[in-house]
Amino acid sequence: MDHLVTRVTWSGTLSEREQAQVRRLVTHRRLFAANSEIVPAGVRIDFSSVILSGVSCRQKILNSGVRQITALQISGDFCDLHSYMVKTMEESVFAITDCEVGIVPHKEIDRVVEQEPNIARQLWLYTLIDASIYREWIVSLGRRPVLSRLAHLICEMYLRLKAVGLVNGMSYSLPVTQQDISDAMGTSLVHTNRTLARLRQERLATFANRAVTIHNWAELQRVAEFDPTYLHLHLVE
Amino acid sequence: MDHLVTRVTWSGTLSEREQAQVRRLVTHRRLFAANSEIVPAGVRIDFSSVILSGVSCRQKILNSGVRQITALQISGDFCDLHSYMVKTMEESVFAITDCEVGIVPHKEIDRVVEQEPNIARQLWLYTLIDASIYREWIVSLGRRPVLSRLAHLICEMYLRLKAVGLVNGMSYSLPVTQQDISDAMGTSLVHTNRTLARLRQERLATFANRAVTIHNWAELQRVAEFDPTYLHLHLVE
DNA sequence: CGCGCAATTGAGTCGACTCAACGTTGGTGG
DNA sequence: CCACCAACGTTGAGTCGACTCAATTGCGCG
Numbered sequence: 201m202d203h204l205v206t207r208v209t210w211s212g213t214l215s216e217r218e219q220a221q222v223r224r225l226v227t228h229r230r231l232f233a234a235n236s237e238i239v240p241a242g243v244r245i246d247f248s249s250v251i252l253s254g255v256s257c258r259q260k261i262l263n264s265g266v267r268q269i270t271a272l273q274i275s276g277d278f279c280d281l282h283s284y285m286v287k288t289m290e291e292s293v294f295a296i297t298d299c300e301v302g303i304v305p306h307k308e309i310d311r312v313v314e315q316e317p318n319i320a321r322q323l324w325l326y327t328l329i330d331a332s333i334y335r336e337w338i339v340s341l342g343r344r345p346v347l348s349r350l351a352h353l354i355c356e357m358y359l360r361l362k363a364v365g366l367v368n369g370m371s372y373s374l375p376v377t378q379q380d381i382s383d384a385m386g387t388s389l390v391h392t393n394r395t396l397a398r399l400r401q402e403r404l405a406t407f408a409n410r411a412v413t414i415h416n417w418a419e420l421q422r423v424a425e426f427d428p429t430y431l432h433l434h435l436v437e
Numbered sequence: 438m439d440h441l442v443t444r445v446t447w448s449g450t451l452s453e454r455e456q457a458q459v460r461r462l463v464t465h466r467r468l469f470a471a472n473s474e475i476v477p478a479g480v481r482i483d484f485s486s487v488i489l490s491g492v493s494c495r496q497k498i499l500n501s502g503v504r505q506i507t508a509l510q511i512s513g514d515f516c517d518l519h520s521y522m523v524k525t526m527e528e529s530v531f532a533i534t535d536c537e538v539g540i541v542p543h544k545e546i547d548r549v550v551e552q553e554p555n556i557a558r559q560l561w562l563y564t565l566i567d568a569s570i571y572r573e574w575i576v577s578l579g580r581r582p583v584l585s586r587l588a589h590l591i592c593e594m595y596l597r598l599k600a601v602g603l604v605n606g607m608s609y610s611l612p613v614t615q616q617d618i619s620d621a622m623g624t625s626l627v628h629t630n631r632t633l634a635r636l637r638q639e640r641l642a643t644f645a646n647r648a649v650t651i652h653n654w655a656e657l658q659r660v661a662e663f664d665p666t667y668l669h670l671h672l673v674e
Numbered sequence: 675c676g677c678g679c680a681a682t683t684g685a686g687t688c689g690a691c692t693c694a695a696c697g698t699t700g701g702t703g704g
Numbered sequence: 705c706c707a708c709c710a711a712c713g714t715t716g717a718g719t720c721g722a723c724t725c726a727a728t729t730g731c732g733c734g
Contacts, residue, residue, distance in 0.1 A: 242666075260576050262662055268579040270572045282565045285558065290667045291572065317551075321522065324561050327568065328519045334571035335507045335528065339497050341578035342505040342623030346722085377680065386579030388723055393682060408681095409731095425499055429479075430527045583690085614712065625691055630714060645713095646699095 203276030203364045204250050204302065210329070210363060210433055212322050221312055221319060226250060226302035232295040239280055239293035246287075247305045249279040254299030255375055259383070260291045269384040270334070272357070272376075276364045281327055284309050297375045325432075332430045341386045344425070346395050349385050351424035354405050354412055356431070363433050370414040374407070381407075440513030440601045441487050441539065447566070447600060447670055449559050458549055458556060463487060463539035469532040476517055476530035483524075484542045486516040491536030492612055496620070497528045506621040507571070509594070509613075513601045518564055521546050534612045562669075569667045578623045581662070583632045586622050588661035591642050591649055593668070600670050607651040611644070618644075 204226070205219050214222065229252065232238050238249055238256055251273050258271040258279070270291060273279055279293040284306050313320040333356070340349045361372045382392040400406045404420045406413045414420055441463070442456050451459065466489065469475050475486055475493055488510050495508040495516070507528060510516055516530040521543050550557040570593070577586045598609045619629040637643045641657045643650045651657055 258572070260572075262576070262580055266580045268576045270575045282568060285562045285565055286569070286669060288666065290569065290664070314554075320557075324564070325522045327561070327565055328522055331519060331564065331568040331571060332523070332527070334568060334575060335495070335497075337575050338507045338571060338578060339499075339505045341575060342620075343499055343503045378682095379680085383579075389680095390682090390724080391722055394722095397682085427527070429525065432523060616712085626713090627692080627715090628690055631690095634714085 203252070205276075206364050207276030208319075208322055208326060210326075212325065212434075214318060214322065218316060218319055221316055225304045225308050225312060226252075227305055227308060228303050230301050230303060232256075232299045232301055234295055234297050234299075236295050237292055238295050238299065238301055239283070239289055241289050241292040243289070244287050245280075245283055245289070246307070247303050248281050248283055248309070249293065250302040250304060251275055251277050251279060252300040252302050254295065254297040256293055256295050256297075256299050256301075257380070257384070258291045259294050267383040268386065269380065270337070271330070272384060274357075274361060274364065275366065278304075278326065278330075281323065281330075296380055329432050332432065336430050346385065346387055346391060347398060348424050349387075350381070350392070350395055350399060351404060351420050352426055353381070353385065354399075354407075354414065355421055355424050355426040355428075357412070358414060359428055359431055359433060363431075370417065371411060373411050375410040378407075440489070442513075443601050444513030445556075445559055445563060447563075449562065449671075451555060451559065455553060455556055458553055462541045462545050462549060463489075464542055464545060465540050467538050467540060469493075469536045469538055471532055471534050471536075473532050474529055475532050475536065475538055476520070476526055478526050478529040480526070481524050482517075482520055482526070483544070484540050485518050485520055485546070486530065487539040487541060488512055488514050488516060489537040489539050491532065491534040493530055493532050493534075493536055493538075494617070494621070495528045496531050504620040505623065506617065507574070508567070509621060511594075511598060511601065512603065515541075515563065515567075518560065518567075533617055566669050569669065573667050583622070583624055583628060584635055585661050586624075587618070587629070587632055587636060588641060588657050589663055590618070590622065591636075591644075591651065592658055592661050592663040592665075594649070595651060596665055596668055596670060600668075607654065608648060610648050612647040615644075 205222050208222050209219070239245065253275055256273045256279060257269045258273070259267055259269045261267050280289055283289055313323070340352050344352060357374060358367060358372060361367050366372060378392050378396065379389050382389045385392065396407050403415045404423060405415055442459050445459050476482065490512055493510045493516060494506045495510070496504055496506045498504050517526055520526055546560070550560070577589050581589060594611060595604060595609060598604050603609060615629050615633065616626050619626045622629065633644050640652045641660060642652055
């Protein structure tokens with residue numbers, strides 16, 4: 201739960217009272233099994249969801265059956281804060297692992313936004329940082345070679361997980377399959393596998409047993425052309 | 438100028454008074470020549486920019502020299518509304534054609550956001566729709582075949598331009614080069630050229646003389662798997 | 675122990691890329 | 705008014721990367 205507060209206050213500060221208000225947004229919790237849909241596409245909803253534990257993604261499946269993941273979500277992340285204003289989701293939110301999810305009714309957000317301008321700004325900022333990550337993914341998908349693209353994802357997830365306290369030294373748990381990574385990076389499974397092998401051989405990073413270990417952080421960032429500014433984490437390094 | 442109001446009220450309504458407030462956000466105007474930088478990357482700024490005429494883009498240039506366009510901007514579009522909260526831009530805003538740009542000081546936005554909750558919501562919504570477009574681009578870049586990707590862009594620009602009244606029947610001016618299109622779609626110039634030729638041969642759409650003509654709207658949308666929901670245009674068709 | 679899912683590896687194909695040349699067009703200055 | 709230039713668009717040829725198909729290995733769990 202406190203991951204949510206940490207996440208919402210990533211780049212800014214909230215008073216104790218305001219933090220309590222953020223916690224109060226979550227009125228109850230639900231459990232979702234791996235490979236289940238947390239939020240279906242195309243239906244009107246009146247609440248947003250927050251990942252309290254586990255990994256989920258936003259995804260779209262095309263007619264040909266291929267899948268594109270547009271966002272990976274970890275503890276503290278809103279799955280669909282934008283549904284607060286937009287109401288219908290065009291993409292579905294999908295539980296990659298078992299997930300504990302916090303339910304945030306839109307009327308709670310309404311209340312907080314009206315009463316707490318600071319939190320309102322912070323929530324707006326939250327969605328802007330989300331957008332910033334999307335733009336960086338567009339750059340990755342469009343122009344980064346696949347090795348660099350994977351390196352970039354590994355760098356990004358390292359900092360995002362670190363920000364909520366979920367890394368151990370230079371390792372972190374990333375309980376997704378290589379197929380999931382492929383669907384995020386727009387590559388084939390086989391190619392992802394071979395490129396992960398290259399990252400390992402070049403002693404940059406290893407993805408094994410659903411966990412990432414970074415061997416050479418400086419070089420990994422260089423290969424990825426990773427500039428963490430876009431995450432707007434004021435607290436890390 | 439009224440394109441801005443039209444654009445901000447895309448999916449919602451504002452009273453006459455509120456519309457006037459939106460107009461008042463623009464304190465003055467500047468002209469930018471084609472191929473000049475409207476907003477440089479990496480500097481702190483205290484104003485946002487709005488395209489009043491012309492076409493601009495948000496772009497990032499990697500060390501290898503390749504360019505990725507993350508957004509195409511037309512009349513009425515904010516170039517960098519998010520800089521209001523985030524202050525530094527990681528990408529630059531670039532004038533593709535000569536552009537007339539409206540300057541919106543952040544303190545003006547502050548004032549309006551404090552006094553006009555309706556407009557504040559509308560501006561937040563604006564950034565959320567932007568994000569929605571980013572997600573759709575991620576899907577395009579990641580998983581749509583290039584023919585479908587181009588078709589999707591043509592569909593999107595058609596509706597966006599139509600929303601601000603800049604289409605003539607099934608044609609619209611799109612004063613960009615094939616290189617610009619390539620840098621938006623993550624493809625090579627040669628491949629873009631050949632794929633545009635295929636779109637023409639298959640009588641779906643023609644891009645020539647900096648203008649697009651759609652020959653078969655239904656089929657074009659089918660090829661693109663285009664679902665306009667993500668644009669959240671409540672007014673079109 | 676064996677089933678099933680995930681990861682890995684090999685082989686062959688095709689798409690997308692680069693390099694390079696040529697055509698076209700619009701603007702500019704003699 | 706025309707010749708030239710530069711930028712953009714088009715086309716051909718050859719290469720390489722990324723894909724698919726398919727088979728095998730590794731591993732966690734019932």
